[in-house]
Amino acid sequence: MKRIVIDLENLSEKDIEFKKEIDEIIASEVAPKTQDMEDGKISVWDVLEPLGKKGLLGLRYSKEFGGRGGSYLQEMLLSEALCYESLVFDMIRGSSTYPASLIRTFSKDETLGKYVKPLVTGEKKGCFCFTEPDAGSDLSRMKTIYEKDEDGDFILNGEKRFITNGSVADIMVVYGRNGAFIVESDRKGFEMLEEYKLMGLHGLNLGHLKFTNVKVPKENVLFYRELQSSTEGSQKKRTSAISSMQQFLGPERVGMSLQALAVAKRAIEIVIKYSQERIQFKRPISEFEGISFKVAEMVANYQAGKALYEKSARKAHIPAVAAACKLFIVTSTHKICDDALQIMGGIGYTNKYPVERLLRDIRLHRIGGGTDEIMKHIIQKDIYKGFNRQVGKGAEKKVDFWF
Known part of the structure; x- marks a missing residue:
């Protein structure tokens, strides 16, 4: 069946050409592999990695970072096209490149080239770690915490659950009660406890992650706020940290x-x-x-x-x-x-x-x-x-x- 996209009015010639390109890529490179991914014969990344080489994983990033400098409208067209075949494709694409967005928003310039480009191109896989075993919708129950050591670096302890792409990620943005940091998965003390088997969304990597005394260099901070000793102060700081996430x-x-x-x-x-x-x-x-x-x-x-x-x-x-x-x-x-x-x-x-x-x-x-x-x-x-x-x-x- 010919795919009919969400009909958005007043597309420019550039957007129409982009839409045609996406249709051709989906038809030739994505659709034929959807059932194999569903059946577990191939990985979702067997489909997404070629898209990364075409600048489509992080479409709106500049060419300097491996994207195309695309528009929000083009991002919508791409998302719709991928989801028409399978939600898994766009969920993994978004989850892997989302840390790049946070890094670009919060970090210093020298960090961008090190982490953003590999995530945007698909050379590295990313994930965003927020949900915990005891903190789903009730974010005040978040236990993951960063503590400063004598070198000025940070020690991370906690668990994260239901993390999309968590079982395969190379670069993680891990949220704690008092901040968020870039954490590489090869750091000592990181452990992938479980990859969940799901009712649907076959091919989606959903992991349960554990961090035990993981040392994170101070250069990897996205934002950090020291917890005060008083209960009132701690709650205020914790709420502030959570609020910074809720804007997304x-x-x-x-x-x-x-x-x-x-x-x-x-x-x-x-x-x-x-x-x-x-x-x-x-x-x-x-x-x-x-x-x-x-x-x-x-x-x-x-x-x-x-x-x-x-x-x-x-x-x-x-x-x-x-x-x-x-x-x-x-x-x-x-x-x-x-x-x-x-x-x-x-x-x-x-x-x-x-x-x-x-x-x-x-x-x-x-x-x-x-x-x-x-x-x-x-x-x-x-x-x-x-x-x-x-x-x-x-x-x-x-x-x-x-x-």
């Missing part, structure tokens, strides 16, 4: 929404084609309203999600905007995939069609990046806070829903 969560959640839209689009395309070819009672099942109405609902939810994404992408820094975007689009996509499988019946439950894989894969998006329940918590908190802030004595009660 909104764009991540909106990005996950775009990934989900690509999955929804593919599921819809598959079921539209199938429902017109499947004959029952002497006519295509698409002529039965029980089927066609369900498809109509799928398309309506997709279009609503697309509109929400395009608006949210401009305000991803607002926590409730990003949360609402992720909540609606990801849950809608999950239902779209489930409905697609239901329409296809028994054959949809087999691997003859990718629908069963799409359903398994999208399920993690309702957990990773913040669960559905956490998204609802963020939204309602902002609603009430904003409402109470706006309402003065005798003022008309109204709520500005961020848009």
Whole structure:
């Protein structure tokens, strides 16, 4: 089936040419290998490393660092194209190059060439370490900590769990209660405890990592704040460190929404084609309203999600905007995939069609990046806070829903 990308209006000639190039690369170098990756015959990096040589892993980085100096719109087109084939490709691509973004944001210039270019080109694999066994959504329970030694360097202790690309990463950005540092995986004291086997997203490397007295040179600091001795001071500093990370969560959640839209689009395309070819009672099942109405609902939810994404992408820094975007689009996509499988019946439950894989894969998006329940918590908190802030004595009660 010919891939139809998310139709973004008013593409420039340059973007149209880029889109054509991406379509050709996906068709010739990615799509033929998707099932082999799903079956464990090849690694996801067998697919991604050639893309790195083409400057596509870190597309928006300059050519100096191994990218193309591409635009945000081109990044969206690339993300959609990869996710149309498999979420795994874009999740690994993003997780491996994300540390480069943090390094570029927080570190000094001399560090950039050492770490950023190898991550952008795919020469080195990266990961971002945040989640812990006791600290999922409750970041205040984070235990990983950096302590200064007599040389002015730092000693890292702690564990990180569910780390995408964690089992193969060469360069890690590891978050602790009091800071974040660049940590190479060949340092003494680092241990990969487990690589998780997943319900879906086959090919995704998800690791449980342990750091025991790992020495990290002071040059590797991205940011660091000493914890004060008092409980109040420690909590204040810990909250400050966590807040510095939370500025990146909104764009991540909106990005996950775009990934989900690509999955929804593919599921819809598959079921539209199938429902017109499947004959029952002497006519295509698409002529039965029980089927066609369900498809109509799928398309309506997709279009609503697309509109929400395009608006949210401009305000991803607002926590409730990003949360609402992720909540609606990801849950809608999950239902779209489930409905697609239901329409296809028994054959949809087999691997003859990718629908069963799409359903398994999208399920993690309702957990990773913040669960559905956490998204609802963020939204309602902002609603009430904003409402109470706006309402003065005798003022008309109204709520500005961020848009």
